[in-house]
Amino acid sequence: MSDIVTLTLRAPLERTVEAEAITPDRFQALGEREIAELPVWEGARQLRLGELFDVRGDRAARVRVVGDCSRIDALGAGMSTGELVIEGRAGRYAGTRMTGGTVHVAGDAGDGAGLEMAGGVLRIDGDAGDRVGGARLGASKGMLGGEIVVRGAVGAEAGSRMRRGLIVCARAGARAGEAMIAGSIIALGDVGEDPGRYNKRGSIVVLGAVSVPAGYAYDCTYEPPHVALTLRMLRARFGVAVENGGERGRYRRYSGDMSELGRGELLVREGA
Numbered sequence: 001m002s003d004i005v006t007l008t009l010r011a012p013l014e015r016t017v018e019a020e021a022i023t024p025d026r027f028q029a030l031g032e033r034e035i036a037e038l039p040v041w042e043g044a045r046q047l048r049l050g051e052l053f054d055v056r057g058d059r060a061a062r063v064r065v066v067g068d069c070s071r072i073d074a075l076g077a078g079m080s081t082g083e084l085v086i087e088g089r090a091g092r093y094a095g096t097r098m099t100g101g102t103v104h105v106a107g108d109a110g111d112g113a114g115l116e117m118a119g120g121v122l123r124i125d126g127d128a129g130d131r132v133g134g135a136r137l138g139a140s141k142g143m144l145g146g147e148i149v150v151r152g153a154v155g156a157e158a159g160s161r162m163r164r165g166l167i168v169c170a171r172a173g174a175r176a177g178e179a180m181i182a183g184s185i186i187a188l189g190d191v192g193e194d195p196g197r198y199n200k201r202g203s204i205v206v207l208g209a210v211s212v213p214a215g216y217a218y219d220c221t222y223e224p225p226h227v228a229l230t231l232r233m234l235r236a237r238f239g240v241a242v243e244n245g246g247e248r249g250r251y252r253r254y255s256g257d258m259s260e261l262g263r264g265e266l267l268v269r270e271g272a
């Protein structure tokens with residue numbers, strides 16, 4: 001029995017592979033040979049994990065993946081415990097549907113990172129694609145809990161239809177928080193057009209530039225204590241630094257979307 005399982009990619013992949021089998025949940029009960037026999041999918045073609053990776057270690061809840069995994073989808077999908085570290089880029093759907101544990105992507109991640117996530121922590125050191133912490137196309141529920149921290153930018157529709165949880169990023173694309181029911185999105189920089197459309201009770205905090213969309217009404221300017229507490233927590237736990245005066249600051253509060261319940265909020269830091 002080892003304290004970590006290491007998967008090293010044998011060669012760059014030419015085609016996309018779906019690898020939901022790569023989770024600490026599965027590995028912690030399996031030997032090295034059994035891990036290598038787990039199925040992965042290249043379209044409709046089933047492969048063995050050991051055909052793509054050298055496997056070292058067994059029966060551990062810590063997993064390390066080495067190599068360019070930008071063509072490997074669903075890493076850590078559905079995981080509930082342990083730690084998965086991807087030492088490079090990840091494909092689509094990293095950490096999708098996870099309920100616990102930690103996924104750490106040391107590079108960029110593709111679309112759908114943390115899709116329908118219900119718990120745990122997803123850390124991405126680079127940029128991430130569209131629908132981070134959001135809902136599958138056509139689905140009614142996005143993120144249900146947990147924390148997503150992206151050091152770089154995220155694409156469009158981050159947190160779409162989210163119900164609970166926290167998403168933090170350096171910058172966000174268009175339509176962040178679309179149709180969100182609850183939960184919080186914090187952008188340490190700029191946010192694209194039309195944030196919080198159809199927002200019911202969610203909170204979107206912007207420390208950079210943003211155009212306040214139609215459907216939001218100005219309430220007041222104040223220093224929200226919960227924002228300062230959250231930013232201090234992010235610095236302590238994840239090393240996320242806040243520029244332009246640190247964690248404290250005054251914010252303009254806008255209520256919306258008035259086409260829905262109107263109980264959501266857009267908090268825009270003054271001086272951005």
